[in-house]
Amino acid sequence: MEQKADFVPLDESFFQQPTLQLAESLLGCLLVKETKEGTAAGFIVETEAYRGPLDRAAHSFNNRRTKRTEIMFHEAGRIYTYVMHTHCLVNVVTGEEGVPEAVLIRAVEPYEGIDLMFERRGGTSMKNLTSGPGKLTKAMGITMEDYGNRFDQRPLYITKGFTPEDISTGPRIGIDNSGEAKHYPWRFWVTGNQYVSR
Template identity: 70%
Template sequence: MTDYQPLDRSFYMQPTLELAKQLLGCLLVKETDEGIASGYIVETEAYMGPRDRAAHSYGNRRTKRTEIMFHEAGSIYTYTMHTHTLVNVVCGGIGQPEAVLIRSVEPYEGLDLMKRRRVGRPQKEWTSGPGKLTKAMGITPADYGGVFTKPPLMICEGVRYEPHNISSGPRIGIDNTGEARDYPWRFWVTGNRYVSK
């Protein structure tokens, strides 16, 4: 197994919009019984909690699903949308329920594993979306409530993208959220082939 070094909890304590950019180029790593799968994060979306109509915690909404959003920065927030698991990084601090959705990754390790899990799909489509990457990497609802600072699901130091390599624009799939749908809180590595369409 590769020796990955998870990022320290302090990394997650920066402002949410800044964290969404700083996560680009970090390595998302998932250990399962089948082996390790990892990929460089190339697309994220920030959700700014109580004041963001697109956030699950808008208006400080606290439910069984959103409870982890009120916990420590660096916690893992997974949820199911339709049949897909989506994975988020909790940030904002205790009682400040903000999060960053990991939208896509560039595969790095465990390509055979990803190929099996995304059978029949071209490699470009293995991880080019938030539900695709969780399938390819073996991230499940069971990861909810863990922390990204230790196995089995970690975020580790990876390649750093310079600010001029980063694009931003409106988030995707939140059309019914009023003015929030236009906030330019999606960030991606400019020109990367794994960024979701």
């Protein structure tokens, strides 16, 4: 298996930031997934924050605790994957233990294992390869098997990348039935990056 010695997972303390702050801090970080086929990695260029109990758009609104949301109640840095319309989406669990908050990784800029990503995604363009939450998980080989693991440990982890020059914020996407929560400016993206979902 192809190994990159310079890919070192970030320390667990990185994930212990307030949710909105972490959603911004994740921009520019490198998301890495190691599989038997090889390593795929991409720079995180778009995120969305979900503030749990008080956020109508969050799966854990009103402290809803189900088999699916259980991991959101654990400590920051855990991996929360779930399936939506046949796509697996990946989130970073944030907040203190018992406070179910998370950050959705919406888009990455491909960096490592690009041929492998194309193989997994089939006929698509470079720009379309990882420019959405379902696209990036398929391209990188992120699955429900990653649920509950930690982002500071292999095989799915986050490491240092680059510092964005400019960050934009705006309302989150695809949450029309969430009342006033649909207007919260809790989506963050690297301004002008071509891999941002829209």
